[in-house]
Amino acid sequence: MMAMGNEFDEVLKKQTKHPQVFYKNGYSWENDVWNKNVLKGVIQELSAVQIENNDIDVNLNDFIDKMKVAVNADGYLFKRNSSYFPGKTGYMFCVECAPVDLPHIKESDLNSKLVIKGLKKRNVNAFGKRYSIDTLKHCYGHLLADYCCQLIAHYLRKRHSLTTISNNILYRIAINKFFQLCFENGQVYEYYENQFKKNEA
Helix, strand or coil, rough: CCEECCCCCCCCCCCCCCCCCECCCCCCHHHHHHHHEEEEEEEEHCCCCCCCCCCHHHHHHHHHHHHHHHHHHHHHHHCCCCCCCCCCCCCCCCEEEECCCCCCCCCCHHHHHHCCCCCCCHHHHHHHHCCCCCCCHHHHHHHHHHHHHHHHHHHHHHHHHHCCCHHHHHHHHHHHHHHHHHHCCCHHHHHHHHHHHHHHC
């Protein structure tokens, strides 16, 4: 049995058809796990304080809105055996990791990368619309996870004067929160249930 990252294989219809090959729902496992509820669940567990503002919702919505063109561009280049994001290191180039308050996406850096890659917004956004690319589902998984960890760290520091913990521990707490809060009867659950049923047939 082999589990594979989806990346853009599903939307481009490039998935390997084999009974022992299972694809993750999102670009990678990070995309299956991280969402607003998980973010807030992790923060509430670490701070022992209920979140009563909409700061996380607003921040993640802004992330999704601004990253849309970058994710579309990544899919556009993926089809051409290339990538918008640097591999393994440097992919956080578009994130303000030393913000006054909470981290955010630097649109100017996203636009500069489009120019460097020789891409036009209208072309990559038309591609994204044609292939129904979902920003949160198809965002480069490491970037999404590390952005969420940055958001947690700064929220804890700025709202509760708490020091943060390592990303590896945050990943574990997030996975636990995902199964507690989101997995059962959710879209991701249905996806994996259908994967196993299909491969049993």
